[in-house]
Amino acid sequence: MVTRRDLIRLTGAGIAVPLLGAAMARAATPANWESAALSAGASGGYVPTRTLNGWTLPHRLVDGVKEFHLVAEEFEHEFAPGSVAKVWGYNGSTPGPTIEAVEGDRVRILVTNNLREWTSVHWHGLILPSGMDGVSGLSQPHIKPGETYAYEFTLEQHGSHMYHPHADEMVQLAQGMMGLFIIHPKAGDNVDRDYAILLHNWALHPGTSRPDPAVMQEFDLWTLNSKVFPAIDPIVAATGERVRIRIGNLSMWNHPMHLHGHEFLVTGSDGGRWPEAQWRREVTELVGVGQMRDIEFIAKPGDWAFHCHMSHHTMNAMGHALPNALGVDQSGVEQAMQAMLPGYMAMGANGMAEHSGHVAMGMLPGPDNTLPMSGGEGPFGALDMGGMFTVVKVRDGLAKNDYRDPGWYRNPPGTVAKRVSNDPHYGNPIRRNAVKAKPAAAPPKHTHDTPTK
């Protein structure tokens, strides 16, 4: 079995290894991808960051200064079809538009405040003069409603950074005010695709349309760039490309971000790109509150889940004080319930899997403006996820600037898990001699009344 290390030894730096045919299930890894050396590329050039579901703020050059204009304001935002809320953000989006510049640029950022209370903008992780740091009351006067302030400084670093308010911070963050500030290295970069994501959480209580800023832990929606699955764009790449995902966390919880099918390198943070000795190989990286992490990997063909590994962060709102319905036989009692409550359906005895199917069929309407706790379809059936979940879609031969959703991965023959039996007593698995729970039974048959609307 030829390992990657063998290949590197064999081929040396800089020589791409050709595909060795179908017997090799994955594409070869470029030899020097673990090197910290940055190739010059097009001098000073960089692959523009792609903000999932988002956009980059255009600038204009004024006397050699890159001038950006942010507007802090309230607007309506859709988390996924079926959930719209009044939120606060910048220039009509949450997160606000990504500010991209290059190390060494002088930037001027105008900030107009269209909120009804004062605000300010703090440039998280940036090296700049004290008075430009954006802590209202400390660094500068508050930007009152209607006012426009100018921040101006020279970028002395490169890395992944964020910007967010530093006035009534808890409320303004809770309402969605945040954005990415990506500073590309002067010497150029060496990734083929560059993605940026901001992690956040929202207390958008069921049936409401404005997030509740007073919640500290029990959030309803967990988002990547203020979207929940299945409304999150896929992360698209061509096979063999070097992909960077910059992950920032301005939520109230730490998130272990997990990528399937790859071992990635954690190569930097909002403290800048780390020296190679600091790089870590991970499949899951914990991004703490207020931190950014850059991960880089060579894309392998397939559809790969990328998500926070806290299982309830890949779900939308659910009650936490529910009576535990696992193992509860409701036969007979269900009819008595339906005599009172025609829309009732007994569920949960075998887990929650049957629930989202029923929701998807429209049999169980929920409160207004509220998303079901999970949903989404994959090529093989219900995906049943929500929250902080998306798919890294890697395809052979995608063009450099093609970020379109390529559809579902077509698995090469013989590479899909397949059923060998549907007999529950098939085979002879070895078990410990523990007390067995009831064997897998057929799913319960229950009657449905016409769904109530």
Add this chain to the structure above:
Amino acid sequence: MIFIVNWRVRWVPLLMLVFAGCASIPDDRGLSDVQTQITERGGAQLPALDSVNNPAESARLVTELLSHSPLTVDDAVRIALIANPKLRSEYAKLGLSGAEVYSAGRLSNPTLSASILFGGDGDKTTFGLAQSFTDLLLMPTRSRLAQAEFERAKVAMGGELIHFSAEVETAYYRLVGATQIARMRAAVAHATATSAALAQRFADAGTLRALTLAQSQIEAEQAQLDLLAAQGEVTTARTALNQLMGLSAARNEWTVAEQLPAPVAVEDDLPTLQTLAEHSRLDLDAARRQVALLEDALGVTRNTRLLGDGRGGDGQVGVETEREADGSSFTGPTLALQLPLFQQGQGNALRASAQLELSRAALASLQVEIGNAVQLAHSRVVNTRTTTLRYQKSVVPLRETIVKETQRDANYMLIGQFDLIRAKQQEYETYQKALEAARDYWLARVELARAVGSRLPSTTQVQAPVAAPISAPVPNAPADNHVHQH
């Protein structure tokens, strides 16, 4: 000293009275007059005279009415008037007053006296014929008074029957209310039983602890106890109505309406009702007649007080003939008079005066009572009406919204089944209060009609009840049979 009313002039009409077949009462004892008065006040149809004391005819009428399913409130009143002995006893009282008319309008019978005295020389026989002349003198006034009393008795009977009808209506509405309440308690019992059954299933699966299970079960037990109590109330109300309708215990098979009508569009206003009460209250009319009667009687008593106190015989005129032993006879008129020496009828006069004062006080008291009763009953109608409409228009719909939204939360696993059942249970409790409010409204209207003494003018607006928006669960009913297989 006028001790003899100008009897000379009165001879002719008196004689006419004597010979012309004087005062009498109608064959139906004035029942048709009573019916007229009752009908004018919107009251029920009384049974025809031939059935009042005719058990077979009464039974036939009652059986025919009992075939109505359900009985309306008017049916119940009609049955009560036929079968309850109340009408018969009132009718008997009419006879008592009628009897006075007869006696007052007729002269008392003359007295024949005869004596035979045996003596040594032969026998002496005496014959005499005497007639009370105070009777002759007083007959017109007595007749007038008796007739007035008879009229008063008829009016009083009408009032009694209207009052009795109101009692029947009250019992009817109480029964409808009790039945509806029992139905709601059954719904609540179903909800709590379902919750307890579900809790048992959770406990069997090991996901609900014994403490929570017991708390759930005790709620179910309490609901069953409440249901039992409510069923007891139904039996009580049913028996009360059965009894008022004069039916035996064996005939307790009839049913009453399941729903009460909605409040009328426009309630009667208080000034109209107060005026109406003045004219309509038959007991007020009877009290006024009583006063007039006693005023008349007082006048008569004063004018005739020298005729004695009624004891020791009234004045008599007559003729006597005596045959002596020797065959000679003597014949001539006789006169016997009480001499008003020791008493001049002061006692009678005072008594009559006192009775008049009593009746005046009773009338005044009744007037005050009626005015206040109408005002109170009217305000109760307005109050219960507002309550009923509030329940219908806002409280019940809000409860239904709460259940609907709670179901949506349950659909999305935001809350559990037990909270959902609780929301439904609270809906049943609200429905029950709404039904109680409607019952209280109709009871208040009956009370107001009783205070006014007449059917309320707004009764013409009453519409047939609509089907209840409330459907209590039918336990063990099969659910919709669309079976979904996964």
